[in-house]
Amino acid sequence: xxxxxxxxxxxxxxxxxxxxxxxxxxxxxxxxxxxxxxxxxxxxxxxxxxxxxxxxxxxxxxxxxxxxxxxxxxxxxxxxxxxxxxxxxxxxxxxxxxxxxxxxxxxxxxxxxxxxxxxxxxxxxxxxxxxxxxxxxxxxxxxxxxxxxxxxxxxxxxxxxxxxxxxxxxxxxxxxxxxxxxxxxxxxxxxxxxxxxxxxxxxxxxxxxxxxxxxxxxxxxxxxxxxxxxxxxxxxxxxxxxxxxxxxxxxxxxxxxxxxxxxxxxxxxxxxxxxxxxxxxxxxxxxxxxxxxxxxxxxxxxxxxxxxxxxxx
Amino acid sequence: xxxxxxxxxxxxxxxxxxxxxxxxxxxxxxxxxxxxxxxxxxxxxxxxxxxxxxxxxxxxxxxxxxxxxxxxxxxxxxxxxxxxxxxxxxxxxxxxxxxxxxxxxxxxxxxxxxxxxxxxxxxxxxxxxxxxxxxxxxxxxxxxxxxxxxxxxxxxxxxxxxxxxxxxxxxxxxxxxxxxxxxxxxxxxxxxxxxxxxxxxxxxxxxxxxxxxxxxxxxxxxxxxxxxxxxxxxxxxxxxxxxxxxxxxxxxxxxxxxxxxxxxxxxxxxxxxxxxxxxxxxxxxxxxxxxx
Numbered sequence: 132x133x134x135x136x137x138x139x140x141x142x143x144x145x146x147x148x149x150x151x152x153x154x155x156x157x158x159x160x161x162x163x164x165x166x167x168x169x170x171x172x173x174x175x176x177x178x179x180x181x182x183x184x185x186x187x188x189x190x191x192x193x194x195x196x197x198x199x200x201x202x203x204x205x206x207x208x209x210x211x212x213x214x215x216x217x218x219x220x221x222x223x224x225x226x227x228x229x230x231x232x233x234x235x236x237x238x239x240x241x242x243x244x245x246x247x248x249x250x251x252x253x254x255x256x257x258x259x260x261x262x263x264x265x266x267x268x269x270x271x272x273x274x275x276x277x278x279x280x281x282x283x284x285x286x287x288x289x290x291x292x293x294x295x296x297x298x299x300x301x302x303x304x305x306x307x308x309x310x311x312x313x314x315x316x317x318x319x320x321x322x323x324x325x326x327x328x329x330x331x332x333x334x335x336x337x338x339x340x341x342x343x344x345x346x347x348x349x350x351x352x353x354x355x356x357x358x359x360x361x362x363x364x365x366x367x368x369x370x371x372x373x374x375x376x377x378x379x380x381x382x383x384x385x386x387x388x389x390x391x392x393x394x395x396x397x398x399x400x401x402x403x404x405x406x407x408x409x410x411x412x413x414x415x416x417x418x419x420x421x422x423x424x425x426x427x428x429x430x431x432x433x434x435x436x437x438x439x440x441x442x443x444x
Numbered sequence: 445x446x447x448x449x450x451x452x453x454x455x456x457x458x459x460x461x462x463x464x465x466x467x468x469x470x471x472x473x474x475x476x477x478x479x480x481x482x483x484x485x486x487x488x489x490x491x492x493x494x495x496x497x498x499x500x501x502x503x504x505x506x507x508x509x510x511x512x513x514x515x516x517x518x519x520x521x522x523x524x525x526x527x528x529x530x531x532x533x534x535x536x537x538x539x540x541x542x543x544x545x546x547x548x549x550x551x552x553x554x555x556x557x558x559x560x561x562x563x564x565x566x567x568x569x570x571x572x573x574x575x576x577x578x579x580x581x582x583x584x585x586x587x588x589x590x591x592x593x594x595x596x597x598x599x600x601x602x603x604x605x606x607x608x609x610x611x612x613x614x615x616x617x618x619x620x621x622x623x624x625x626x627x628x629x630x631x632x633x634x635x636x637x638x639x640x641x642x643x644x645x646x647x648x649x650x651x652x653x654x655x656x657x658x659x660x661x662x663x664x665x666x667x668x669x670x671x672x673x674x675x676x677x678x679x680x681x682x683x684x685x686x687x688x689x690x691x692x693x694x695x696x697x698x699x700x701x702x703x704x705x706x707x708x709x710x711x712x713x714x715x716x717x718x719x720x721x722x723x724x725x726x727x728x729x730x731x732x733x734x735x736x
Contacts, residue, residue, distance in 0.1 A: 146579070153576050157588060268473075268724070272717035274668050276675055277709040280695060284706065288698050382581030386672055390695070401676055404591040416588065423579050 132435060135442040139431045143424050150420040155199055158413045159192075182212070186410065208414035213406050218414040221399060226418070228298050229395040231307075232314055232384055237377055239319025240326045245369075247323065248330020249362065255335060263327065270324020276386035279317040283390065286313060296392040314391045318383055325376050326369075333365045340364070367438045374430030378423050467729040474725015480718035488534040495528035499685050508701050517703045521693060526704055529685040530711050536686040537715055540601055540679075541667040548605035548666075549659050552612025557643055557651070559613070560620030571617060574610040582607050586669050590678040600679045604666050615658055619651045653730045660723030664716045671712050687712045 166182040167174065183189050186209075187198055202209065208218040251263035287295040299307030337343065338361055346360045385397030392398075396415055403411035435442045458466075468474055487494060496514060503523030511518045517526040559570040577585060585607040593599040623629060629646050637645070673679035674688030682689060687708040694705025 146576075149572065149576050150579055153573075157592060160592065268720060269713075269717060272664065272668075272713055272720050274671055274709075274712060274716070276672065277691060277712065280691065280698070280705055280709065284698050284702055288702070378579075379581045379583075382583030385583060385587065386675060389676065400587070404587065405677070412588070412591065416584075419580065419584060427579075 132442060135435050136432055139428055139435075143428045146427075147420065147424045150424065151200065151203070151417060152196075154413060154416045154420060155196060158409055158416075159195075186212070203417065208417065209410040211403075211411050212408045213403075213411075218411050221411070222396070222414065222418060225394050225396050225399045227301065228393060229381075229384060229388070229397065231311060232318065232387065232393070232395065233377070233380055235311055235315035236318035236322050236380055236384070237373070239315060240322025240376070241373070243319070243323040244326025245330050247327035249334055249357065251327070252331045252334035252338060253357065260331075263331070267324040267328040267331075270321050271328065273321055273324075274386075275318055275321050275383035276390050278321060279314060279387050279390040282313045282317050298393045298395075310393070314387050314393060317390075318380060318387055321383065322376060322380060326373065329372050330365065330369060333368050334361060337361045337365045363437075367434070370433050370437055371430055374426055377426050381419060381422060464729050468725055471725045471728055473721050474728065477718050477721025477723075477725055480714065481722055484534055484715050484718060485538065487531055488538045491532050491535055495525075495531045497525035497528045499524060499528040499532040500683050501525070508697055508704070510701060511703065517707050518701050520690070520701075520704050521697065526690070526707060529690060530687070530708050532685040533687045533690065533708060533711065534715070536597070536674075536680045536684060537667050537670060537712070540597065540604065540670040541663045541719075544601045544604035544666045544670075545608060545659050545663045547601060548608030549612050549655065549662070551605065552609035552614075553616045553648065553651070553655060555609065556613035556616030557620045557647055560617045561624050561639070561643055561647065570613065574613045574617075577607075577610040578614060582665060582669060583672055586673060587676070587678065590673050595678050595681050597680055597684070600670060600673060603673070604669050607669070608662050608666065611662065612655060612658060615654055616648075616651050619654070620647055623647050623650055657723055657727040657730060660719055660726055664719035664723065667712070667719065668716050 166179050166186060166188055170179055170182060180189075187195055190198070206219065208222070210216060211218050211221065247263055247267075251260045254260050283295060286292045293313050294310055297310060299305075299310040301307060343356060343361050346356045351360075384395065385401065387393070388395040388397040389401060396418060400412060400415040403409075403415065501524060503519070506519050506523040507521055509515070509519045509523075515525050515527070517530070520526055520529065555570050555574065559567040559574075580588075586603050589603040589606050590600060593603055624642075624647065629642055632642055632646050670679055670686070671688030671691070674686040675692045677689075677692070679688055680686035690708040691705050691712070694701070694703075694708070697704050
């Protein structure tokens with residue numbers, strides 16, 4: 132397992148480098164240049180030139196690229212074009228809120244989605260299955276931000292059960308949880324739809340396999356057959372797909388943070404885009420990239436745990 | 445051939461297309477999806493006939509009024525009829541959804557098939573870019589591209605199309621690899637067909653089924669992306685009615701005129717659901733094994 136883990140970690144490095152390079156390129160193909168974009172069309176030539184120098188845009192491209200990467204290695208993400216504060220400070224404040232939201236949503240998705248998937252698979256073509264399928268397709272079609280607004284309207288505006296804005300302080304866990312509930316549920320329910328639907332189709336495949344029939348023939352209880360024989364095998368595809376869902380969750384969290392006015396990476400990024408603060412946008416993209424590579428790595432490692440075969444390939 | 449038919453009189457030949465249609469129409473959910481898509485397209489096309497008011501007509505004295513006679517869903521912050529704006533919003537949603545998928549689908553299919561067909565360095569380069577782009581969630585890629593290009597309908601379509609393209613490239617790439625070595629492709633090549641013809645006439649049609657399913661499912665996602673980007677303010681620009689933008693403008697008035705935000709959301713939800721149902725049905729019809 133250790134060798135497999137090390138191999139996976141080493142393989143993540145070139146991927147990360149490729150993604151970072153792409154971010155570097157995209158931010159530099161901004162029509163005009165980032166300095167003009169940041170200052171607006173009416174800025175004086177001198178002001179634009181000064182900003183270009185501060186951003187290092189006057190240097191040759193390869194120097195900029197090396198500066199960018201070596202900055203990252205030192206944990207230096209540059210300064211915001213708007214506030215001149217180090218971007219890393221803003222990110223350090225926002226990141227825990229986004230992680231908290233994403234983790235809570237995935238947990239809700241797993242805790243609700245997997246049982247729903249197993250039950251609808253076992254009760255295939257019954258009323259339970261039918262209702263489950265309709266709900267999960269509706270869940271897939273729900274834009275996360277709209278579900279958030281619906282929850283906000285009913286639970287906060289009409290019934291006043293939850294706060295409408297912001298995030299709680301980490302030093303007060305109860306208030307924090309209270310603020311987290313609605314955003315996490317709105318993302319978590321959509322995750323539930325994805326995970327439930329996928330678990331169902333994987334389980335249906337597995338339940339048709341010979342070894343499940345053998346297990347039943349041995350006289351094992353339904354529970355043991357389902358959980359130990361079928362579900363264990365179904366876990367393999369489930370793990371890799373949950374990784375993919377976790378990544379797309381990062382995308383939907385952007386809008387959820389905006390709906391609930393929660394601090395977080397997504398809101399930071401949208402704010403930076405509106406203000407044309409390209410260093411901040413670039414830095415947040417870098418953080419997202421690290422996130423994604425990290426989630427893929429974790430997925431690979433868990434994959435190795437549930438399916439011993441992949442470790443030897 | 446004739447002899448084989450004579451010995452097997454009970455086997456009736458059913459064309460591929462006929463069989464697909466039959467499987468598709470047996471799927472009730474798919475038919476519901478198809479009907480819903482048809483209705484939404486009708487609403488978008490006939491918007492001027494269906495909308496009770498001009499979606500752009502403002503009336504400052506009547507701003508933010510609740511549902512009333514002639515204004516079943518109330519009026520927005522400029523006194524415009526919310527129902528009429530939702531009806532016209534179907535135009536922006538479908539236009540962006542369909543055109544961006546057409547653009548992204550064509551670009552992605554071209555990338556995937558050319559990569560698979562050519563192999564070598566072309567393949568490595570294209571597929572490496574595709575992999576890196578696929579690493580990001582669609583919304584983040586869309587957000588970044590829209591930020592770089594700027595707002596507006598055309599840029600929005602470009603941004604969503606570019607987000608979608610690598611997904612088509614991935615799906616088109618695999619089958620191309622196995623198709624290019626098939627005998628019928630070799631035969632066509634031996635007859636002197638050029639690469640372009642081999643790709644367009646012999647390879648792409650064989651991937652078309654999967655791409656059609658993908659197109660339907662991605663139209664759903666493209667419409668969701670359009671709404672999401674318009675919700676952030678990077679999409680369709682005012683005063684053109686767009687559901688995402690209406691949902692955003694309405695959020696501030698959730699306490700006094702909740703339908704301002706909630707009603708366009710329902711239109712959005714139903715539209716996305718319609719294309720998802722259609723895509724699911726198409727997939728089941730094209731791949732009976734996947735039918736659960």
